[in-house]
Amino acid sequence: MLLNKARLLTPGPTPIPEQVRLALAKDVVHHRERNFSELLLKVEEQLKTLFGTEQPVLPLASSGTGAMTAAVDSLFAPGDKVIVITAGKFGERWTEIARARGLQVVELSYEWGLAANPEDVETCLEENRDARGLLVQLSETSTGVLHPVKDIAAKLKNTGVLLVVDGISGVGISPCPMDEWGIDCLVTGSQKGLMLPPGLAFIALSARAWKVAERTKGSFYFNLPKERASLARGQTHFTTPVNLIQGLSAAMDLLLGDGLEAVYRKQWALTMLCRRAIQAMGLTPFARANYTWGLTSVLLPDAVSGARVQADCTSKYGVTISGGQDMLKGRIVRLAHMGWIDWADVTAALYALHRGIIDNGGFCGSHDFLEQGLASYRAALEGEPGVEPVLLHN
Numbered sequence: 531m532l533l534n535k536a537r538l539l540t541p542g543p544t545p546i547p548e549q550v551r552l553a554l555a556k557d558v559v560h561h562r563e564r565n566f567s568e569l570l571l572k573v574e575e576q577l578k579t580l581f582g583t584e585q586p587v588l589p590l591a592s593s594g595t596g597a598m599t600a601a602v603d604s605l606f607a608p609g610d611k612v613i614v615i616t617a618g619k620f621g622e623r624w625t626e627i628a629r630a631r632g633l634q635v636v637e638l639s640y641e642w643g644l645a646a647n648p649e650d651v652e653t654c655l656e657e658n659r660d661a662r663g664l665l666v667q668l669s670e671t672s673t674g675v676l677h678p679v680k681d682i683a684a685k686l687k688n689t690g691v692l693l694v695v696d697g698i699s700g701v702g703i704s705p706c707p708m709d710e711w712g713i714d715c716l717v718t719g720s721q722k723g724l725m726l727p728p729g730l731a732f733i734a735l736s737a738r739a740w741k742v743a744e745r746t747k748g749s750f751y752f753n754l755p756k757e758r759a760s761l762a763r764g765q766t767h768f769t770t771p772v773n774l775i776q777g778l779s780a781a782m783d784l785l786l787g788d789g790l791e792a793v794y795r796k797q798w799a800l801t802m803l804c805r806r807a808i809q810a811m812g813l814t815p816f817a818r819a820n821y822t823w824g825l826t827s828v829l830l831p832d833a834v835s836g837a838r839v840q841a842d843c844t845s846k847y848g849v850t851i852s853g854g855q856d857m858l859k860g861r862i863v864r865l866a867h868m869g870w871i872d873w874a875d876v877t878a879a880l881y882a883l884h885r886g887i888i889d890n891g892g893f894c895g896s897h898d899f900l901e902q903g904l905a906s907y908r909a910a911l912e913g914e915p916g917v918e919p920v921l922l923h924n
């Protein structure tokens with residue numbers, strides 16, 4: 531029982547740093563109290579920095595999917611046409627949410643493992659001039675792919691089509707400056723890059739998206755104009771999970787402490803560590819393009835059961851990693867390295883993965899996979915010339 535530390539390398543929930551745990555343990559305060567309002571307003575400024583926006587970032591008491599639902603219900607009315615980029619499980623979720631709202635969905639679909647192509651977006655827009663919105667993930671967590679949101683946003687400029695981005699596994703992990711890129715709606719959740727337990731979601735709208743949201747009746751619970759009005763007074767429309775907000779304040783202090791650049795650089799370096807190591811093991815990353823910075827998806831050798839590898843990682847080494855979803859069940863494992871994860875956690879997970887594969891009949895590749903991975907990690911951290919721009923589009 532005391533042999534291994536439990537290490538959580540899943541794409542949500544993620545581990546929580548001590549400073550945040552201590553903040554979470556504080557006494558419950560009343561959400562209408564002045565001290566709490568002051569805390570909320572302070573956190574709000576930090577959230578704006580995180581989102582890269584001048585607009586308010588509204589905390590919602592829900593999982594990330596709640597904010598996705600709030601986005602769709604607030605920005606579109608039944609019958610509206612939207613384009614959804616689907617290249618995995620979470621793209622499909624946008625479709626499901628949009629259909630539940632009675633929207634007409636045009637899917638721009640890609641094989642799982644691929645990223646969207648901005649040229650296709652342009653064509654799709656031309657073919658669907660009546661589209662009101664385009665829904666996409668920043669990071670498609672089911673495959674480990676980063677969609678080129680910046681370039682997609684550039685295609686949407688001057689079209690009047692609202693760009694709605696699910697940044698749940700991307701915000702606080704890789705850059706996504708909302709105002710600079712021209713994103714109309716950005717959402718995220720608490721349990722991935724933000725180093726908090728599940729339970730909070732965040733949503734921000736652009737000025738033009740707010741105009742739409744003011745007209746469209748969202749739901750009774752997710753009433754964004756009312757949330758915005760409350761937040762201006764340091765309040766939330768309903769009872770907010772006060773302890774999570776206290777934890778959020780500590781998490782934001784940590785995230786912004788050394789600047790977001792430092793956070794992104796670390797995330798990139800961990801991605802390089804993972805990627806190089808699994809290649810040295812003779813394995814292939816499942817993402818075929820634009821890999822995301824918060825997780826690495828690994829295609830397993832045909833003969834090896836993903837479920838067994840995962841179970842071994844947990845039972846023998848204390849490392850929890852994720853499997854594939856839907857048709858990728860058993861075929862891939864996903865090693866998440868987002869939030870409060872460092873090189874030592876990732877190294878432990880890579881070792882566990884390596885042993886898990888060998889013990890279940892797979893091959894092992896090179897024995898110095900950790901040294902190779904760590905060499906890439908150091909190079910990325912030190913910021914070899916030219917690394918930064920490559921980061922965004924690889």
Ligand SMILES: *Cc1c(COP(=O)(O)O)cnc(C)c1O
Binds near residue numbers: 541
């Ligand atoms: C985790 C995740 C979600 C779902 O978030 P919940 O908090 O489980 O509702 C949605 N989109 C992406 C990209 C995710 O990674």
